[in-house]
Amino acid sequence: MVLYIDADACPVKEEAERVTTRHKLKMFVVSNGGLRPSRNPYVENIIVDAGADVADMWIADRCGKGDVVVTGDIPLAAKCIATGARVLRHNGEAFSEANIGQQLAMRDLMADLRAANPLGAGGSGKGFTKTDRSRFLEALEREIRAAARQI
Numbered sequence: 562m563v564l565y566i567d568a569d570a571c572p573v574k575e576e577a578e579r580v581t582t583r584h585k586l587k588m589f590v591v592s593n594g595g596l597r598p599s600r601n602p603y604v605e606n607i608i609v610d611a612g613a614d615v616a617d618m619w620i621a622d623r624c625g626k627g628d629v630v631v632t633g634d635i636p637l638a639a640k641c642i643a644t645g646a647r648v649l650r651h652n653g654e655a656f657s658e659a660n661i662g663q664q665l666a667m668r669d670l671m672a673d674l675r676a677a678n679p680l681g682a683g684g685s686g687k688g689f690t691k692t693d694r695s696r697f698l699e700a701l702e703r704e705i706r707a708a709a710r711q712i
Contacts, residue, residue, distance in 0.1 A: 562708050565620045565646075567632035568592040572689045573651050573697050577631060578604055580701050589623075591616045627712040629704045635664050645711070647704045651689070653696030655704065 564581050566574055568590045581588040582603050590596065591607045593616060598606045609615040617637040624630050626645030632638055638648045638656040648656040656664060 562586055562705070562712060563624070563628045564588040564705075565624050565628060565630045565641075566590045567616060567620060567630070567634055567637060568596055569616060570633070571631065571651060573631065573694060576694060576698055577701060580698065580705065584705055586705070589620075591619050627708050629701070629708050631701070635661075639665060647708050647711075649697070649700050649704055651697060652693035653698075653700035655700060 564577060564586055566577055566588065568574060569592050574590060574596075578588060578599060578601055582601060586603060588601075588604045589607050590599070590604060591609060593611050594608050596606060607616075607619060609619050614637075617632075617634055617640075620630060620632070621637060621640040621644070624641050624644055624646040628641075628644075628646045630638070630641045630646050630648045631651065632641075632648065633650055635656075639661045641648045642656060642658055642661050650656065
């Protein structure tokens, strides 16, 4: 069992590291660079080449049944689910076979709406809260236990 972190713009790297250390699990922190490497022996920082979706492809090519992936990227989540991995958003919401189709459709719809109204209010969405962080920690514990049962 391995934990993969899609690390670019991930607000819960430290929390994930604490959980994986407690469970003595390997954690890959995958990014295009710019992150401070961890000295934790359970954590390996992977720096991929710059480019669209390079980090995503690194994760998708390696994850599988019994692994947990943390990402906010819906297409990456779909690829990981297809391999049998368990996938979480940074706020603790789980992606699953039951909801990934709807998530992809909503993503595409929102992209179309933004493209149709380029002058519309973009907004950055709501901020990441302490409640989101707490929900993530609970969900990660739950997913690690469930992944262990898969193996």
